Amino acid sequence: MEHMNPAAVSRSDTRSSRPCDFCREFDPRFLERSAPDQMVATGRKHTASAHLTEDGYVRHRVLELSRIASRTPSTAA
Secondary structure, three states: OOOOOHHHHHHHOHHHEEEOHHHHHHOOOHHHOOHHHHEEEOOOOOOHHHEOOHHHHHHHHHHHHHHHHHOOOOOOO
């Protein structure tokens, strides 16, 4: 692994990660995800870009966008 960027190695190292609280709270199928798809990098906020995998990132963004779309408008015209 000496050919890999150290930042990329630490980002994909599941020993230094934790489950995403946002996804755990809002995704009813969170426990069905693979373990790497549930994880975010330690030391970062629970955001889509903190996810270790592309699938985790995409699922996080879908949850964020569905929450935004389901909000009622604050003003009615």
